[in-house]
Amino acid sequence: MSTCAQRLADPSLHAQVWRWLEQVPDPEIPVISVVDLGIVRAVEITEDGAGQAHCTIVITPTYSGCPAMRVIADDIVAVLGRHGVQQVEIRTQLAPAWSTDWMSEHGKSQLKGYGIAPPAQQVIDISGISRRGMRAAQVDCPHCGSHNTSVISQFGSTSCKSLYQCRDCKEPFDYFKAH
Numbered sequence: 001m002s003t004c005a006q007r008l009a010d011p012s013l014h015a016q017v018w019r020w021l022e023q024v025p026d027p028e029i030p031v032i033s034v035v036d037l038g039i040v041r042a043v044e045i046t047e048d049g050a051g052q053a054h055c056t057i058v059i060t061p062t063y064s065g066c067p068a069m070r071v072i073a074d075d076i077v078a079v080l081g082r083h084g085v086q087q088v089e090i091r092t093q094l095a096p097a098w099s100t101d102w103m104s105e106h107g108k109s110q111l112k113g114y115g116i117a118p119p120a121q122q123v124i125d126i127s128g129i130s131r132r133g134m135r136a137a138q139v140d141c142p143h144c145g146s147h148n149t150s151v152i153s154q155f156g157s158t159s160c161k162s163l164y165q166c167r168d169c170k171e172p173f174d175y176f177k178a179h
Contacts, residue, residue, distance in 0.1 A: 017043050017055060017080065024079050027071045028158055031114040034059070034072055038102025041093055054087045055080060060098045062160055099123045100178045111176055112142045117149075117164065119178035139175045141166035151175075 021040050022033045034040050042058040057076055061069045073090040080088050100119040108118035117139050139149050146168040153163040161174040 014043060014045055016083075017045065017085070020079055020083050020085075021057070021076065024072065024075045027068045027075070029111065029114065029116065031110045032107045034076070036104040036107025036110065037062070038098065038100075038104070038107075039072065040076075054089065055085050056089045056091055058091045058093050060093050060096075062098050064094055064097075100176065115142050115173055116161065117142045117173055117175040119176050121178050123178050139164055141169060141171065142173055143171045144169040 018035065018040075021043070022035045024034045026032050026034055026037050026039070029037075039059050039062065040057060041060050042056075044056040044058070046054050046056075057080075059069070059072065059076075069092065076090060077088045101123050103119070111118045120139050138147055139151075140147055141149050141164075144166060146166050148167040149164050150167060151162055152165050152172065155161075156163040156174040160179070161176055163172060164175045165172045
């Protein structure tokens with residue numbers, strides 16, 4: 001059995017792989033890891049009959065046409081390779097669709113520190129419920145904390161963000177839309 005396979009057979013390695021994945025930044029927002037963003041859905045470690053370890057990482061894009069997924073997959077393979085995990089498969093899973101509810105609290109805090117307002121509400125299954133009459137979420141300014149903000153455009157620097165402006169400090173900022 002190879003050294004890598006012996007290490008992968010150790011139950012503690014599963015947790016270690018998750019820690020290594022926390023080193024992979026989102027290419028569009030480098031202050032948040034793909035784990036904190038909720039893109040990494042599962043880590044599966046198996047051994048074949050010859051004792052060779054195989055690591056499968058299941059990822060879900062923030063939306064089905066996300067152009068960053070190839071870079072994310074390559075970065076995951078590179079980080080795990082640097083730690084001796086040579087047989088890595090990336091599996092993309094589209095269902096269930098990614099949701100901002102999968103973001104960690106640490107990731108939301110990192111977004112705010114970077115100047116991007118994190119999602120202000122949780123996403124719920126509203127299939128069959130009319131959105132008419134629902135209030136928009138209050139978005140706090142990540143710069144000064146003011147509640148006195150307004151949307152400038154539903155489309156920000158990427159499709160998952162809207163552009164807002166604080167009426168108090170006058171700074172524009174991205175808001176990571178809840179979806």
